[in-house]
Amino acid sequence: MDKYKYDIVVIGGGVAGVSAAIAAAEMGAKTALIEKDGWLGGMPVGAYVIAMCGYYNGHLGKEKVIRGNFEKIANRAIKMGFAEGTKWNKRCKPSEAREITIDPEGFKHVLDKMVFEAKIDLYLRAFVFSADLVADKIHDITVAGKQGAHFIMAHTFIDCTGDADTAEWLGLTTMYPLVDGPVTMSIRLGGVDKVKLPKTDKEHPAPEIKFDGGIYELHKDRLPVFGWMDIKDERNQYFDCLSIVGTQGLNCCELTYAEVRGRELAHEAVKILAKKYPAYKNAYLLSTGPLLGSRKPRMVITQYYLTDEDLDQNPYDSIAIAGDVMHDHGAMKIPFRCLLPKRIKNLLYAGRTFTPMYHPESKRQEQNKKRNMLAYEIPRLIGCCTATGEAAGVAAALCADNGIDTDQLQISTLHNRLLSRGAIF
Numbered sequence: 212m213d214k215y216k217y218d219i220v221v222i223g224g225g226v227a228g229v230s231a232a233i234a235a236a237e238m239g240a241k242t243a244l245i246e247k248d249g250w251l252g253g254m255p256v257g258a259y260v261i262a263m264c265g266y267y268n269g270h271l272g273k274e275k276v277i278r279g280n281f282e283k284i285a286n287r288a289i290k291m292g293f294a295e296g297t298k299w300n301k302r303c304k305p306s307e308a309r310e311i312t313i314d315p316e317g318f319k320h321v322l323d324k325m326v327f328e329a330k331i332d333l334y335l336r337a338f339v340f341s342a343d344l345v346a347d348k349i350h351d352i353t354v355a356g357k358q359g360a361h362f363i364m365a366h367t368f369i370d371c372t373g374d375a376d377t378a379e380w381l382g383l384t385t386m387y388p389l390v391d392g393p394v395t396m397s398i399r400l401g402g403v404d405k406v407k408l409p410k411t412d413k414e415h416p417a418p419e420i421k422f423d424g425g426i427y428e429l430h431k432d433r434l435p436v437f438g439w440m441d442i443k444d445e446r447n448q449y450f451d452c453l454s455i456v457g458t459q460g461l462n463c464c465e466l467t468y469a470e471v472r473g474r475e476l477a478h479e480a481v482k483i484l485a486k487k488y489p490a491y492k493n494a495y496l497l498s499t500g501p502l503l504g505s506r507k508p509r510m511v512i513t514q515y516y517l518t519d520e521d522l523d524q525n526p527y528d529s530i531a532i533a534g535d536v537m538h539d540h541g542a543m544k545i546p547f548r549c550l551l552p553k554r555i556k557n558l559l560y561a562g563r564t565f566t567p568m569y570h571p572e573s574k575r576q577e578q579n580k581k582r583n584m585l586a587y588e589i590p591r592l593i594g595c596c597t598a599t600g601e602a603a604g605v606a607a608a609l610c611a612d613n614g615i616d617t618d619q620l621q622i623s624t625l626h627n628r629l630l631s632r633g634a635i636f
């Protein structure tokens with residue numbers, strides 16, 4: 212049974228989970244990383260969100276706000292030839308790069324290598340589906356694999372499932388946005404004539420979608436507007452925007468509907484593009500994303516609820532910074548309390564799981580909708596997800612090492628470790 216006993220267990224191997232596991236293992240903790248799919252990377256790899264951004268602040272991106280594991284992963288991917296720095300989806304000098312564009316297939320290999328070098332016990336094709344509590348702590352989680360179900364124990368658990376799966380099983384307060392955050396099916400096209408590609412959105416009309424006070428109103432399933440460059444072959448393009456309306460993708464029936472409808476849309480999209488735009492005359496579908504895209508279907512209410520009033524504030528327990536890449540409103544420091552659930556003493560949340568737009572207990576939902584747009588969006592960019600993952604990994608390792616609960620951790624100790632790793636500066 213000791214084989215399945217760890218200091219730290221990280222659930223979910225997206226960027227947040229990989230970053231959390233690497234940080235914990237580098238701190239000397241016996242660490243397991245458990246992922247339901249057969250590869251690591253989550254959205255950037257499986258849903259073709261290939262432009263990793265949010266590590267600079269501001270529209271012109273003058274100020275770097277995230278380093279640490281994000282930089283380590285990005286540099287490694289660049290060195291191995293599976294990523295390059297780009298700006299607004301175009302090739303540029305490394306010093307001008309404001310996003311890291313990856314080759315998703317190569318990125319899997321990069322993350323495999325980094326995880327094995329950090330001596331993390333990796334479980335792929337392992338679906339975590341429940342957690343057993345003893346008093347206010349998780350005693351073990353149950354994992355389904357080809358061999359059946361088995362238990363894994365740890366001192367501290369980190370939920371990086373993106374959908375806050377543990378919150379559902381543990382009965383924590385969660386929030387399901389009704390209209391925003393639809394499930395998306397991503398596609399990769401071949402045979403695109405880059406020279407004939409429209410230069411502006413006007414030439415390549417936007418889909419039927421309204422942006423009203425920050426909420427997407429989807430009237431019908433949308434088709435691609437413009438794609439991301441493929442760093443390996445410029446005749447190929449990635450699109451992330453086939454939204455599948457009417458599903459949150461949080462149970463088997465919804466996911467099945469989204470997969471089938473998404474593929475139907477993908478084939479339809481290729482036909483429409485070929486008919487409408489000369490650049491796509493000979494385009495064909497290379498692949499659909501192996502993972503449905505999902506921005507924020509279910510989120511957990513943690514000990515701190517972030518709002519836009521947190522812009523440019525300096526909380527005492529800040530552990531990461533979310534850069535506002537689209538505007539110049541300012542940066543948002545993420546308090547450690549955002550990672551701490553309300554009841555459970557040996558669990559942390561990292562990545563895109565915390566701070567929904569509406570606080571479920573708030574009576575002023577309409578005001579919140581307008582007030583919380585940035586708080587809702589920017590911590591979910593890949594840069595910040597990697598940073599909250601790293602902070603969770605370091606915090607969990609400190610808790611395991613000192614035999615303490617997550618809310619007993621001294622913030623100064625956490626800060627010192629994050630400083631020495633270059634994760635905060």
Ligand SMILES: Cc1cc2nc3c(=O)[nH]c(=O)nc-3n(C[C@H](O)[C@H](O)[C@H](O)COP(=O)(O)OP(=O)(O)OC[C@H]3O[C@@H](n4cnc5c(N)ncnc54)[C@H](O)[C@@H]3O)c2cc1C
Pocket residue numbers: 222223224225226227228245246247248251252253254255258260262263264265337338339340371372373374376395451452504505506561562563564591592593594596
């Ligand atoms: C369409 C779209 C466009 C986006 N555009 C951008 C962009 O341009 N730039 C940017 O920086 N960000 C963008 N984002 C946001 C960004 O991709 C995500 O917020 C980020 O990748 C989330 O990382 P994560 O590790 O928190 O979660 P995820 O990437 O969702 O990873 C979660 C992992 O957990 C695994 N998992 C889930 N449940 C379980 C379970 N029960 N047991 C075991 N494993 C489990 C999943 O398989 C997955 O690998 C976009 C997102 C979407 C969907």
